[in-house]
Amino acid sequence: xxxxxxxxxxxxxxxxxxxxxxxxxxxxxxxxxxxxxxxxxxxxxxxxxxxxxxxxxxxxxxxxxxxxxxxxxxxxxxxxxxxxxxxxxxxxxxxxxxxxxxxxxxxxxxxxxxxxxxxxxxxxxxxxxxxxxxxxxxxxxxxxxxxxxxxxxxxxxxxxxxxxxxxxxxxxxxxxxxxxxxxxxxxxxxxxxxxxxxxxxxxxxxxxxxxxxxxxxxxxxxxxxxxxxxxxxxxxxxxxxxxxxxxxxxxxxxxxxxxxxxxxx
Amino acid sequence: xxxxxxxxxxxxxxxxxxxxxxxxxxxxxxxxxxxxxxxxxxxxxxxxxxxxxxxxxxxxxxxxxxxxxxxxxxxxxxxxxxxxxxxxxxxxxxxxxxxxxxxxxxxxxxxxxxxxxxxxxxxxxxxxxxxxxxxxxxxxxxxxxxxxxxxxxxxxxxxxxxxxxxxxxxxxxxxxxxxxxxxxxxxxxxxxxxxxxxxxxxxxxxxxxxxxxxxxxxxxxxxxxxxxxxxxxxxxxxxxxxxxxxxxxxxxxxxxxxxxxxxxx
DNA sequence: CAACGGAATTTGTCTGAGTATACTTGTGCG
DNA sequence: CGCACAAGTATACTCAGACAAATTCCGTTG
Numbered sequence: 001x002x003x004x005x006x007x008x009x010x011x012x013x014x015x016x017x018x019x020x021x022x023x024x025x026x027x028x029x030x031x032x033x034x035x036x037x038x039x040x041x042x043x044x045x046x047x048x049x050x051x052x053x054x055x056x057x058x059x060x061x062x063x064x065x066x067x068x069x070x071x072x073x074x075x076x077x078x079x080x081x082x083x084x085x086x087x088x089x090x091x092x093x094x095x096x097x098x099x100x101x102x103x104x105x106x107x108x109x110x111x112x113x114x115x116x117x118x119x120x121x122x123x124x125x126x127x128x129x130x131x132x133x134x135x136x137x138x139x140x141x142x143x144x145x146x147x148x149x150x151x152x153x154x155x156x157x158x159x160x161x162x163x164x165x166x167x168x169x170x171x172x173x174x175x176x177x178x179x180x181x182x183x184x185x186x187x188x189x190x191x192x193x194x195x196x197x198x199x200x201x202x203x204x205x206x207x208x209x210x211x212x213x214x215x216x217x218x219x220x221x222x223x224x225x226x227x228x229x230x231x232x233x234x235x236x237x238x239x240x241x242x243x244x245x246x247x248x249x250x251x252x253x254x255x256x257x258x259x260x261x262x263x264x265x
Numbered sequence: 266x267x268x269x270x271x272x273x274x275x276x277x278x279x280x281x282x283x284x285x286x287x288x289x290x291x292x293x294x295x296x297x298x299x300x301x302x303x304x305x306x307x308x309x310x311x312x313x314x315x316x317x318x319x320x321x322x323x324x325x326x327x328x329x330x331x332x333x334x335x336x337x338x339x340x341x342x343x344x345x346x347x348x349x350x351x352x353x354x355x356x357x358x359x360x361x362x363x364x365x366x367x368x369x370x371x372x373x374x375x376x377x378x379x380x381x382x383x384x385x386x387x388x389x390x391x392x393x394x395x396x397x398x399x400x401x402x403x404x405x406x407x408x409x410x411x412x413x414x415x416x417x418x419x420x421x422x423x424x425x426x427x428x429x430x431x432x433x434x435x436x437x438x439x440x441x442x443x444x445x446x447x448x449x450x451x452x453x454x455x456x457x458x459x460x461x462x463x464x465x466x467x468x469x470x471x472x473x474x475x476x477x478x479x480x481x482x483x484x485x486x487x488x489x490x491x492x493x494x495x496x497x498x499x500x501x502x503x504x505x506x507x508x509x510x511x512x513x514x515x516x517x518x519x520x521x522x523x524x525x526x527x528x529x530x
Numbered sequence: 531c532a533a534c535g536g537a538a539t540t541t542g543t544c545t546g547a548g549t550a551t552a553c554t555t556g557t558g559c560g
Numbered sequence: 561c562g563c564a565c566a567a568g569t570a571t572a573c574t575c576a577g578a579c580a581a582a583t584t585c586c587g588t589t590g
Contacts, residue, residue: 007551011320035540035541036540036541045574046574046576047576047577048573048574048575049574052316052317054541055321059325065540065542066541067540067541067582068539068540068541068583068584069539069541069583070540070541071540071541076430077425077433080349080434081431082345105429106375106431109379110371110375117370164367165341165367166346166347166367167367168342169344169345169346274541300570310543311543312544313545314543316573331571331572332551332552332553332570332571332572332573333553333569333571334551334552334553335570336571
C-alpha cells in the first residue's frame with residue numbers, strides 16, 4: 001500500500017532521466033545514445049553505474065544495445081507502456097494526449113469488469129478500505145492531495161478486490177491516469193461535477209455484491225471522467241475524440257435502457 | 266514483428282534463470298538471495314555481470330535490494346506481470362493455473378473491445394496481414410508451429426489495428442496465453458473444436474468494419490478458448506471455474522439475443 | 531563482382547578496491 | 561527498567577582500469 005519511495009541510486013536516477021527524455025520525445029526512436037565512456041564521463045559517474053542504468057532501460061523495452069552500433073532508442077511499439085516506471089515517466093512531463101486517451105480507453109475496458117468481479121470476490125477488509133477512502137474523498141476538496149490519494153486508494157483497492165493478479169498489476173497505470181486527470185481537469189477552472197457520487201455508486205454496488213450494478217456504475221464513472229478531460233479547456237482539439245466519447249456515453253445509456261426494457265418484456 | 270531473438274548475454278541469462286525460479290516458486294517472496302560475491306563467484310561470473318542481472322529483476326519488480334539486508338524476492342503483488350519477460354518466464358515451466366485463468370479473464374475484457382476498435386481503425390495493410398495469417402491457419406494443423414505462429418500473428422495484428430498503444434503493448438502477454446493454451450489443450454487429446462471458424466468470424470467483422478459484430482465474435486472466441494482449456498483433462502479441478510465460464514458464455518449469448526430483440530422492437 | 535578476411539569501434543566482462551547505507555547491538559541517561 | 565542515541569558491521573553501491581567479444585566496415589583477393 002505505502003510506497004517505500006526509497007531514494008533513487010545513481011543508476012535509477014540516470015535511467016529516470018534518460019527514460020523521461022525518451023518518452024517525452026527528446027530522444028527519438030532510432031537515435032543512438034552517446035557511448036558508455038563519454039556518457040558516464042560526462043555525468044561524472046562510473047561506467048558500470050551508467051551501464052546498469054542502460055540495463056534498466058533495456059529491461060523496460062525503451063532501448064537496446066549491441067556492440068559496435070551502440071545503444072539505440074526503440075520504436076514506441078517496443079516500449080513496455082504498462083510498466084509502472086515507464087508510465088510515471090510519461091506523466092512526468094506533459095504527456096502525449098493520444099496516449100492519455102488510449103489509457104482511458106483501456107480503463108473503460110478493464111475497470112467496469114474489474115468492478116463486477118470485485119462485487120463477487122471482495123473481502124470484508126477490502127470493503128473497509130474502500131469505505132475509508134470514500135469517506136476521505138467526501139470530506140476533502142478535489143484539489144487537495146488527500147483527495148487524490150484517497151481516490152488512488154479507492155481504485156487500487158477495487159482492482160485488488162477483483163482477485164485478478166493481472167488487473168492488480170495495472171494498479172499503478174490506472175492510478176497514473178486517475179491522479180493526472182484530476183489535476184488536469186482543474187488546471188484552469190474548478191471542477192463542475194462532483195465525482196464522489198459516481199464513486200459512491202460503485203462502492204455501494206460492490207458492497208452489495210451486485211456485479212451488474214458495479215459494472216454499470218464504474219462504466220459511467222470512467223466515461224464521465226473521460227468526458228471531463230476531453231471537454232477541459234486545455235485538451236487539444238486534434239485529439240478531441242469528444243464526439244465519440246459523448247456518443248459512446250449516450251449509446252451505452254440507451255443500450256442499458258434497451259436491455260432493461262427487454263428484460264421487462 | 267520478427268523477434269530479434271538476440272543471443273542472451275550473461276546478465277540476461279542469469280536474470281532469466283533467477284526470474285524463472287522466482288515466478289515458479291522455487292524462490293519464494295521474502296527469501297533473500299545469496300550475496301553478490303558468493304552468487305557471482307558460484308556462477309563463475311564477475312560481480313558486475315551478476316549485479317546487472319539483479320538490476321533487470323529489480324526493474325521488473327521481482328526483487329528489491331538494499332545494503333546490509335541483501336536482495337529479497339518481492340511479493341507477487343509487486344511483480345510486473347504484464348512485462349513480456351516476466352510472463353514468458355511464467356510460461357517457461359508449468360504455470361500457476363490461477364494465473365492462467367486470470368490472464369484469460371483479462372483477455373475476455375480486452376480483446377473483444379480491441380476487436381471492436383480494430384473494426385473502426387484497421388488499415389488495409391493490417392487486414393492483409395490478418396488475412397494471410399488466417400490463410401496459414403486454415404492450411405495447417407493446429408499442432409504445428411506454423412499454425413501457432415500464425416495464430417499469434419493474427420492476434421498481434423488485431424491488437425495493433427486497435428490503434429491503442431496500451432493494447433498493443435499487451436501483445437506479448439496475450440500471445441503467451443494464446444500459444445500456451447493451444448499447446449496445453451492438445452497435450453492429451455486432439456482438439457475437438459476447430460478454432461479457425463471463430464477466427465474467421467472475427468476477421469470478417471473487422472474487415473467489414475462492424476465493431477459490434479467484431480466484439481461479439483471475439484468475445485465468443487475467447488470464451489470458447491477458455492472453456493476448451495478448463496475442460497481439458499489436465500486442468501486442475503480446484504481452479505476449474507468451468508461452471509462460471511460456461512455460465513458466462515450462456516449469459517452473454519442471451520444478453521446479446523435480448524439486445525437484438527430490443528432493437529427489433 | 532563476389533566472397534572472404536582483417537581492422538576498428540563499441541558494448542561486454544572481469545578484477546579489486548573503497549564508500550554508503552541500513553540493520554544490530556550496545557550504552558548511557560532518564 | 562526502558563528508551564533514545566551512538567557505535568559497529570554486514571551488505572549492496574560505486575569507482576577505476578584493463579581486457580575480451582561481437583559486429584560493422586572496408587579492403588583484399590580469387
